[in-house]
Amino acid sequence: MRSTTLRPALLALCLSVPTLQLSAQTFKLPPITFTGAPAFSQADLLKVSGLQPGATATQADVQAAAQHLSDTGLFSDIRFESNATGLVYDLKPMPPEHLLRASFTNFVWWSPTELTTALKARVPLYTGVVPTAGNLQDTIASALKAMVAEKGTTASIVAIPHSAQPGATPSSIAFKIESPAVRVQTITLIHASPAMQPRLDSVIKDQTNQPFDTTTTHTSITTALTSAYHDAGYLDMAVLNLTQAPPQVTPNGIDLAFTATLSEGQPYQLFQLNWPGSDIISTADFYKQAKMKPGDMASEAALRQSLSIIAGAYFAKGFQDAKVKAPATFDHLGHHVSYTITVDPGPQYHIHSVKALGLSAEQQKQFDSAWHMNPGDFYDTTYLTNFLHNNSALQSLAGYSATYNASSDPDTHLVDLTITFAKGGVLN
Template identity: 25%
Template sequence: MLFSFYLLIVPERFAAAQTHPAERRLGSMRVTGQKHYSEQQILAASGLHKDDPFNDNALNAATQRLGQTGAFEQVSFRYRFAGERAEVEFLVKEAGKFHRCSFGNFIWGDPRELEERLRREVPLYDGQAPESGGMLDEIAASLERYLKTKGVAGTVEQTRIGALNDANWDHLFLVKGPRIKIQSVAFQGRQAVEEAVLQREAKPLIGRNYSLMDCMLFGQGTLVPFYRERGYLRMRIEEPLAKVLQHVEGSNDYTMEIAYRLTEGIAYRWEPAEWTGNRVLSAGELDKMTKMKPGEVAGEKKIAQGWETIAQMYAGKGYVAARLKAEPVFDDTAATVHFRVTILEGAQYRMGKFEVDGASEALEKRLRGKWRLQSGEIFDGGSVKEYMQAAFRPGALASAEGAGRVSVETHLNEENLTVDVLLHVQQ
């Protein structure tokens, strides 16, 4: 959890007759220690203004306001007088992490309008926010005021969204209350693919409850692969736009349109790869394994399958630690692509030990008997999958004898270049 220090540094006092406290006002103000925010943003968030009456309580309150935002780990101030003007310096240490803010189902108005409002009402908002703290509440309150200007009845909730164990998650702000259904899908920038074809791909969206994140995932998971399988390997898709189509006065029901913004790019055709690092397999053998022909549409899925076939071939020859790095080289004039492929073959591994735990003596004997590799033989990287499919398929001996839950581990011994296989059985 973030924390804040509030520290008042009191300057030396001038003689009482020099200036009456009631006449003192704020003069210049500055900030030091910041990296993420500008001085202007921090001073705006403090709530202080030049020429405000000066008093210690006002400075303490400003320091507390900044600390409670969650954007700072430490905030302190010091000041000195130049005549009747207090020259104030805030010393800050910002929070260690800020996260992008996303607005999941805000379909009312232009997104730029929403951004401008937030930046105006929440001075520290810049598209990101700290992990916790009062700034998140400020953003939610500003969003609720925005909804009222649009005549929308709803409250705003904040949550987190991101991949499991990913430190770069987003703050997600959602409107609760309105019922929003997707009625239609549009495609901006579409040129190469017929509208009807894309509409067919987008049909699963129609009638669904609107969620920006769901629509973004659909775009990346369905539309982008659709294009790239047709050779548009540099196709990009931006965050979709949302537009209200219909709202019955007095209700909280909305129908809306999603507009995907596409940059299709060029449909590329395949040219043979450049191979480096390969010793075990020749360039000709590798070319055949890609199953790609010169001039063929460079479909992303088929290309990936070729790389996988090559990896499996190396693993089958004992090169289970082999790695393949493929870098595309695009020729936009010729509309072709070839790959510079670097293969790190590594060492050849041999079979080590095959062990079984958790099985009865009789079952263990049978399981050992079904393993085909002997110690010292070249290890086939596909042998484990082959074994599991054969030994534990429905109706197989091991399955019939009650080998319930089964898991398998492989251990690469880099010193002696062997692979041990350990089978865990729960009967």
């Protein structure tokens, strides 16, 4: 008994298995078994191989079957042999680092579960992950194209690697209808009061005519509506339901209509905004600058602006990790709310070094003269922005732009600041 190995990079193979008497002549295929890859069904593996027990075949057909399996990109090594049980293909699955999770951006006719079920029925060996190489991506895209065509739309499907963070290694492959455009066309609000309509009109304008995304659109609409109400003091507001009507195919794209059912509640007023004061910013100084006073509408936007005053004061003194919190205490019967502000300042950071790159000798001289945050000083995270926006002494840098990198050492609490200037853009 002899065996033959197929690796993805190896295309020319030699097979000699006496039991089957494989040659250029045809022979009857015995039972076929696949081992080493229990995640895949025998039926799906057989379908991809193109073989059928009992059918006539040649040596080239047996070898081609291994190649078909290899072309999917799901296997790093394939060996096949003839033994007493028949023809056996031993498969070595591709390591996990060569497989990415499949996601689907805007296939609006199906829920994620329905889409997965439909693809598993149409694409043998699809289990929810896609190899980084091989033809399985194209096979999935073709299946999706056919599914969309059955809905009356001729679509262009693309597969795009997606990373959780910019520049990071891709963690998934996102399949997307590239054309026609899939868009949010309308948003209808149920139980919205006339008093809120101007704010809600702005939300609807921002959220419509936007590309639809299965994972983000519902959240984006819900968050935008909730923020509009909370910024107007309706702190009990909730989106009870957000429904999506069947998509409408038009000459310009695939349009979606949403309906949001709202529970507004009653607006709240601010009862107290408590800041006990600190060495960084006193109670009196904060209240002079605060954007909300007792009796005002309890706007979350005004609260954020007020808290940023305290945060900015801490940042200016080198507390770049400062965390400002303001838990709410509600009087639901009287519709009043109070906030007590606390700060976890964290360590205080100082400047270790400052470098300005991309400057001529004259420009460096002007920079050194105007710059006043030097080694040993507190690291003020707002100073650089204000300096670039407001300093008129940098005449020679008109027509330049700047980027910066602040490298902080969490052990020494020292910051190395590098500012890089380049021609073009605005100095900010």
